[in-house]
Amino acid sequence: KQEVTQIPAALSVPEGENLVLNCSFTDSAIYNLQWFRQDPGKGLTSLLLIQSSQREQTSGRLNASLDKSSGRSTLYIAASQPGDSATYLCAVRSQGAGKSTFGDGTTLTVKP
């Protein structure tokens, strides 16, 4: 059974700082890994999708990496802004499984 862990559960940083969010998973036989953003009371917004054959994906100030062998993914946010404040979730889709397993998320607060 796949288990996904995100550390830290909460993070507070001053504006402009670079930061890294972590996601670890127990079963390395994955199909893909996806990072999402969720604003309070809102649905999910997909940020980056990394296929199992890829090492990283970039979109604007965001960079996600994947290391299957160690069961880890990181989401790097450069030059953080108050608008980045949200909960960030990673979801791992295991091979042969249609569904994804989600971590509990990291709640990020960027202070002006």
Place this chain on the structure above:
Amino acid sequence: GAVVSQHPSRVICKSGTSVKIECRSLDFQATTMFWYRQFPKKSLMLMATSNEGSKATYEQGVEKDKFLINHASLTLSTLTVTSAHPEDSSFYICSAPLPGGHGYTFGSGTRLTVV
């Protein structure tokens, strides 16, 4: 891009009544739809997987008779919370696989409050 439209976004109902939540795939066909529930400050928990033309597959511990799922067409899946109770109050989100295996797209979620 491929979008899943979820309605309603927010609903308040009385205990004992039923509530239907709809998810429609726009501009693509969704043969599969996933239904998640999210508790406060917790991650999404998969409730069930609906498949067009066949019965839904429920996760362990999810009451089939309480959470009725119907996947009537390639673009519509519905979740009906029957005889709702306050403990059913939660955030419900649907999700569909994107064509080509490019991850998932999610509905905007439904905040259900049972009073």
